[in-house]
Amino acid sequence: MKRLNELYDVKLHDPYMDRSIYKDPTVCPSCKLIYHNKRWFWDEKFYNELMENKDKVNFKECPACRKIRDHYPLGIVYIVKEGVKPHELEDMKRMIKNEAEAEMRRNPLARIIENKDEGDTIVIQTTTETLAKKIAKAVQRTFHGDLTFSFSDGQKLLRIEWKRKS
Numbered sequence: 001m002k003r004l005n006e007l008y009d010v011k012l013h014d015p016y017m018d019r020s021i022y023k024d025p026t027v028c029p030s031c032k033l034i035y036h037n038k039r040w041f042w043d044e045k046f047y048n049e050l051m052e053n054k055d056k057v058n059f060k061e062c063p064a065c066r067k068i069r070d071h072y073p074l075g076i077v078y079i080v081k082e083g084v085k086p087h088e089l090e091d092m093k094r095m096i097k098n099e100a101e102a103e104m105r106r107n108p109l110a111r112i113i114e115n116k117d118e119g120d121t122i123v124i125q126t127t128t129e130t131l132a133k134k135i136a137k138a139v140q141r142t143f144h145g146d147l148t149f150s151f152s153d154g155q156k157l158l159r160i161e162w163k164r165k166s
């Protein structure tokens with residue numbers, strides 16, 4: 001395991017982003033995301049139009065829904081609860097949710113796979129490493145503390161730990 005505080009800009013290979021497996025147009029049956037002109041987006045009006053000609057539409061789960069189903073995170077944020085007051089924790093949880101919603105508007109394939117309270121740590125798994133970075137940075141911006149980035153070649157994912165300075 002390498003310590004990569006300096007490698008904030010690490011860009012991971014995303015095996016789920018292979019465009020060749022998606023025909024145009026494709027609709028994700030799980031989240032209704034549309035693939036068209038090499039982009040993924042939500043568009044309710046366009047979705048309804050597509051549904052009127054279902055035989056011309058391909059149905060296949062989008063990369064985000066496949067990662068959620070396969071439990072394949074590209075980023076994991078660990079929030080160490082030591083030294084964090086309960087009301088701060090509530091603020092943090094709200095902040096994480098807001099950050100995830102904002103990033104999803106920017107990139108609809110950025111989702112939280114799982115957000116789990118494991119006693120002394122909150123573990124947030126994300127479908128993109130960018131979302132993990134944004135969550136970690138937002139927590140640090142408000143609550144300060146230290147971020148530690150680590151990246152293992154074998155696992156192909158970015159781990160970020162936030163810890164209050166002791």
Ligand SMILES: [Zn+2]
Nearest residue numbers: 028031062065
């Ligand atoms: Zn989907």
